[in-house]
Amino acid sequence: MIGRTSKAASFLGGLATLFIAGATTSDVLLRYFVNRPLLGVDEVAGFLQVLVVFWGCAYTFQQGGHIRVDLVTSHLPGPVRAWLRVVTLLLGLAFLGVVCWVTTQSALTAYRYQRVSVVMLFVLWPAMLLIPTGLALMAVAMLATLRRQLRAALGPRAGREEVGGERPAA
Amino acid sequence: MSEALAGILLLALLFLFFSLGLEIAFSLGLVGLLGLLWLKGWTIGLGVVGSVAWSNASSFSFVAVPLFVFMSAILLHAGIGQSLYAAVARWVGFLPGGLAVASVFACAIFAAVSGSSVATAATIGMIAIPEMERRGYHKPLVYGSLAAGGTLGILIPPSVPMIIYGVMTETSVGQLYMAGILPGILLGLLFAAYIIGYALVYPERAPRGQEGRAPLREKLRSLVEVAPIALLIVVVLGSMYFGIVTPTEAAALGVSMSLLLAVTIGRLTWPGLVRAFHETVRTTSMIMLIIIFASIFSHVIALLGTPRALLGLVTGLKLAPWMVFSLIFGVLILIAYALEELSVMIIMLPILFPLVTGLGFDPVWFGIVMIVWLEMGFITPPVGINLFVIQGVARGSTMRDIAVGSTPFVLILILLVVILFFVPDLALWLPRQMMPGSR
Numbered sequence: 035m036i037g038r039t040s041k042a043a044s045f046l047g048g049l050a051t052l053f054i055a056g057a058t059t060s061d062v063l064l065r066y067f068v069n070r071p072l073l074g075v076d077e078v079a080g081f082l083q084v085l086v087v088f089w090g091c092a093y094t095f096q097q098g099g100h101i102r103v104d105l106v107t108s109h110l111p112g113p114v115r116a117w118l119r120v121v122t123l124l125l126g127l128a129f130l131g132v133v134c135w136v137t138t139q140s141a142l143t144a145y146r147y148q149r150v151s152v153v154m155l156f157v158l159w160p161a162m163l164l165i166p167t168g169l170a171l172m173a174v175a176m177l178a179t180l181r182r183q184l185r186a187a188l189g190p191r192a193g194r195e196e197v198g199g200e201r202p203a204a
Numbered sequence: 205m206s207e208a209l210a211g212i213l214l215l216a217l218l219f220l221f222f223s224l225g226l227e228i229a230f231s232l233g234l235v236g237l238l239g240l241l242w243l244k245g246w247t248i249g250l251g252v253v254g255s256v257a258w259s260n261a262s263s264f265s266f267v268a269v270p271l272f273v274f275m276s277a278i279l280l281h282a283g284i285g286q287s288l289y290a291a292v293a294r295w296v297g298f299l300p301g302g303l304a305v306a307s308v309f310a311c312a313i314f315a316a317v318s319g320s321s322v323a324t325a326a327t328i329g330m331i332a333i334p335e336m337e338r339r340g341y342h343k344p345l346v347y348g349s350l351a352a353g354g355t356l357g358i359l360i361p362p363s364v365p366m367i368i369y370g371v372m373t374e375t376s377v378g379q380l381y382m383a384g385i386l387p388g389i390l391l392g393l394l395f396a397a398y399i400i401g402y403a404l405v406y407p408e409r410a411p412r413g414q415e416g417r418a419p420l421r422e423k424l425r426s427l428v429e430v431a432p433i434a435l436l437i438v439v440v441l442g443s444m445y446f447g448i449v450t451p452t453e454a455a456a457l458g459v460s461m462s463l464l465l466a467v468t469i470g471r472l473t474w475p476g477l478v479r480a481f482h483e484t485v486r487t488t489s490m491i492m493l494i495i496i497f498a499s500i501f502s503h504v505i506a507l508l509g510t511p512r513a514l515l516g517l518v519t520g521l522k523l524a525p526w527m528v529f530s531l532i533f534g535v536l537i538l539i540a541y542a543l544e545e546l547s548v549m550i551i552m553l554p555i556l557f558p559l560v561t562g563l564g565f566d567p568v569w570f571g572i573v574m575i576v577w578l579e580m581g582f583i584t585p586p587v588g589i590n591l592f593v594i595q596g597v598a599r600g601s602t603m604r605d606i607a608v609g610s611t612p613f614v615l616i617l618i619l620l621v622v623i624l625f626f627v628p629d630l631a632l633w634l635p636r637q638m639m640p641g642s643r
Contacts, residue, residue, distance in 0.1 A: 041482075044481070044482050044485045044486070045478070045481055045482070047481070047484075047485035047488075047489075048274075048478070048480070048481020048482065048484055048485055049481070051270045051271065051274050051459075051481070051484050051485075051488075052274075052459075052481075054267060054270070054271065054456065055271055055274065055455075055456045055459035055460055055463075056456075056460065057456075058267075058271075058452065058453055058456030058457075059456045059457055059459075059460040061453070062448075062449055062453050062456070062457060066448060076264040076267075076452075077264075079264055079267045079452075080262035080263060080264050080267065081262060083261060083262060083263075083266065083267050083270065083488075083492075084258075084261045084262050086270050086484075086485055086488050086489070086492075087261050087488060087489050087492040087493065087496075088261065088489075090485035090486065090488065090489035091489045091493055093482070093485065093486065093489075094485070094486045094489040094490055097486055099486045099487075099489065099490045100227040100228070100229055100230075100490055100493065101227070101228050101229075101490060101494070101544050101547060102225050102226070102227050102228065103222045103223060103225065103228065103543065103544070104225060105223065105542060105543070105586075105587075106223040106224075106225075107223070107224070107225040115225075118224060118225060119225065121224065122224050122225050122226040122227075125221070125224075125226055125230065125234065126226060126227060126230045129230050129233055129234045129237065130230075132237065132250075132253075133233065133253060133257065136250045136251075136253050136254045136257075137254050137257055137258070139250075139254065140254035140255070140258065161262065162258060165257055165258065165261065
């Protein structure tokens with residue numbers, strides 16, 4: 035369920051990239067050949083990039099795409115590594131919690147004051163809400179990993195290892 | 205001095221989180237957050253986090269990152285590598301080690317439409333590695349030439365790391381692109397020269413074949429096959445050079461043309477496109493999260509005044525600039541063997557950039573040096589990303605063979621940095637010739 039949701043969010047990010055490319059290309063062509071630029075394309079592209087980055091981060095986490103250093107941990111015994119991952123997942127979740135809260139507050143403030151973009155006066159709060167929603171999805175994915183990691187750490191001795199699903203790449 | 209000390213303490217905390225195995229992006233954000241709370245208190249500190257996250261993620265300059273990643277992914281899944289490699293092999297195949305030379309040159313040409321070293325190594329490697337293995341080429345030579353050739357992807361424009369460097373340091377990305385061209389061509393030639401020399405000394409490790417003996421008509425026909433790629437290069441780089449478009453807009457044009465090209469030659473399928481979607485999102489999300497949380501960290505470093513303190517400290521030592529530069533670069537080479545370099549560049553830039561430019565080095569020139577350093581890091585074990593790419597592409601390859609094969613190319617990259625130090629115009633001449641409006 036979490037996997038499917040985050041994959042769908044990532045797919046939307048891909049579509050958004052495609053749209054950015056199409057809209058920006060049209061803007062360039064119209065500006066260069068008929069001197070009629072599409073105003074506001076850069077602002078929309080910026081908003082969509084927020085979607086690509088934050089709605090994509092849960093899927094990226096599940097694919098092991100967020101880089102970690104395993105130079106030290108790879109030399110530790112399995113059970114130590116299992117518990118260390120519990121600690122780093124908790125640290126990561128605590129940090130995500132703070133950022134989620136802060137960015138939600140920013141979006142609410144933007145809504146209250148009806149903050150708008152500079153050129154086209156688009157309201158900002160919907161795009162700003164993409165940040166906490168995406169991060170919340172990532173937090174859910176991390177919680178699922180934490181649950182599996184705790185089971186592995188408390189389970190039979192042979193299985194006390196860092197759980198898969200995410201690959202420590204570098 | 206106390207500012208420098210506080211900065212060093214925060215860096216130490218950062219490396220502690222790294223070594224625990226916490227995600228690099230989270231480590232940066234957490235240390236940045238702690239620093240902000242300490243310096244500015246709860247209300248202002250948290251406000252900074254919110255505004256930094258929004259302003260970085262929605263910046264139009266950074267939009268070039270997902271676009272260039274997407275463009276490379278489309279070209280990779282459209283199988284552009286095949287016709288390109290075949291054409292290049294027909295022209296340079298007569299040389300000693302011809303197939304490996306062709307790999308490097310094919311990488312150099314593909315680099316002019318790709319902003320990523322991973323995509324370059326994968327696209328050409330997928331075609332070239334089986335070809336060379338069939339011929340009986342020495343394995344380390346095969347893997348080394350592809351791992352190293354792939355790194356040309358970030359030196360020859362477009363280049364994703366150059367966008368990051370440019371936006372972070374407020375250096376013109378267009379100028380950085382132009383500055384990468386001549387060093388990129390020289391590097392390709394140096395790689396080729398090494399391969400030719402190697403094949404002359406050990407002819408049995410690079411057996412000769414029939415390529416390059418093809419009739420002229422066939423050679424010319426192979427050029428027609430790669431004409432669309434040439435057109436893509438001309439549009440993406442030319443439009444930027446003449447100041448018609450910004451780098452982000454050039455990236456968008458590149459995506460549209462690549463899609464058109466991939467659909468025309470009929471090699472891009474729907475599943476291929478979806479894979480390209482996910483790859484784009486994954487790479488973008490990974491890089492941008494690091495950039496966003498690193499900018500919280502660098503905000504703290506700037507508040508502390510660490511870069512200024514460090515510059516004062518270094519100028520107080522009264523060392524010649526070349527000594528300082530050698531010292532910095534020596535440390536960077538060691539780091540290249542230990543950590544993931546792109547993250548290190550993002551973390552170190554706020555400290556290194558003011559120091560180096562404060563000593564009188566040119567920002568564009570230093571950008572090129574940082575890119576060459578990244579290339580080095582990408583092919584140094586144990587965490588060089590291109591080594592993993594080659595391992596993924598070449599079935600039955602061992603990391604040992606790949607690392608051994610890449611080592612001579614690391615030395616060539618160091619040689620390029622030395623050349624750049626003595627002949628800075630190698631990088632800086634071309635940007636000076638650009639149209640005034642595009643600078």
